[in-house]
Amino acid sequence: MNTNYLSFSADPNLGQLGNGNLNDQNLPVEASGLTGVIAISAGLYFSVALTNTGIVWCWGSNQFGQLANGSTVDSNIPVQISGSINVNAINAGYYHTIATTNSGEVISWGSNSNGQIGVNSVVSQFTTPQLTGVPNAIQITAGGGHSFVIDNANSGWTFGANMAGQLGEGTNLDHLIPVSFSTVCNVLDLEIKTLDSSFSIFPNPAKHNLKISVDLPTSISIINSTGIELLKTEVVNECDVDVSQFAAGIYFVKSASGETIKFIKE
Numbered sequence: 001m002n003t004n005y006l007s008f009s010a011d012p013n014l015g016q017l018g019n020g021n022l023n024d025q026n027l028p029v030e031a032s033g034l035t036g037v038i039a040i041s042a043g044l045y046f047s048v049a050l051t052n053t054g055i056v057w058c059w060g061s062n063q064f065g066q067l068a069n070g071s072t073v074d075s076n077i078p079v080q081i082s083g084s085i086n087v088n089a090i091n092a093g094y095y096h097t098i099a100t101t102n103s104g105e106v107i108s109w110g111s112n113s114n115g116q117i118g119v120n121s122v123v124s125q126f127t128t129p130q131l132t133g134v135p136n137a138i139q140i141t142a143g144g145g146h147s148f149v150i151d152n153a154n155s156g157w158t159f160g161a162n163m164a165g166q167l168g169e170g171t172n173l174d175h176l177i178p179v180s181f182s183t184v185c186n187v188l189d190l191e192i193k194t195l196d197s198s199f200s201i202f203p204n205p206a207k208h209n210l211k212i213s214v215d216l217p218t219s220i221s222i223i224n225s226t227g228i229e230l231l232k233t234e235v236v237n238e239c240d241v242d243v244s245q246f247a248a249g250i251y252f253v254k255s256a257s258g259e260t261i262k263f264i265k266e
Helices: none
Strands: 006-009 025-030 037-042 046-051 056-060 075-080 087-092 096-101 106-110 125-131 137-142 146-151 156-160 175-181 199-202 209-214 218-224 229-235 238-242 249-255 260-265
Touching: 037 087, 046 087, 096 137, 096 146, 199 249, 199 260, 209 218, 209 249, 229 238
Parallel strands: 087 137
Antiparallel strands: 006 025, 037 046, 046 056, 056 075, 087 096, 096 106, 106 125, 137 146, 146 156, 156 175, 199 209, 209 238, 218 229, 218 249, 249 260
């Protein structure tokens, strides 16, 4: 299996393709010197890759320390983040990255203007990634200026920008350290399946209609992020579900067998 990294981009090119120059590309190009890549994530004008040795490489814009190499100089080739940390998952936001280690710790680096790194400050982190204080993490994701973690007890932790309520903890206040909330735990402990599932959805994200196709007749439910069932219908082959009345956000489509697919309502 070829695990080299391919990327492509349009203007502006700040080195986020990692191929040694700043030329835009409308076809995939190979990032320089990377092999054994097992995970990738793209921020805004920078890219992150994780190799099978647990090493993280970054390239592109470095204005806020997105490359975690102790400088603010952009790089058009992959550079290794500082510190010897065994990483097993990565996710990039607009200008920051969060990751988990083999021991379940959450680390983060880059822009921290809203506390999205989770280290009780708004100072960006340019060097060795910092621990956020969430132990035993099993899943992470990064928004534009906020972050989200699930621990092995299926508790959710959020931190960072919250002007639109994106942290889901009942206020519009930014949080500089992780805050726990329990209202979505009934949803988060579901097994989210997108491959080898008995049903599929399209498009995702959806704005007006969501097409649900099933291998065998089953009942399908749509659940919001607080675990409330909003809609239930029987599907024999496929059907179109009107989701235009739903508010923008994250929802879950669940079959009678318990298989669940997350979708985003625009």
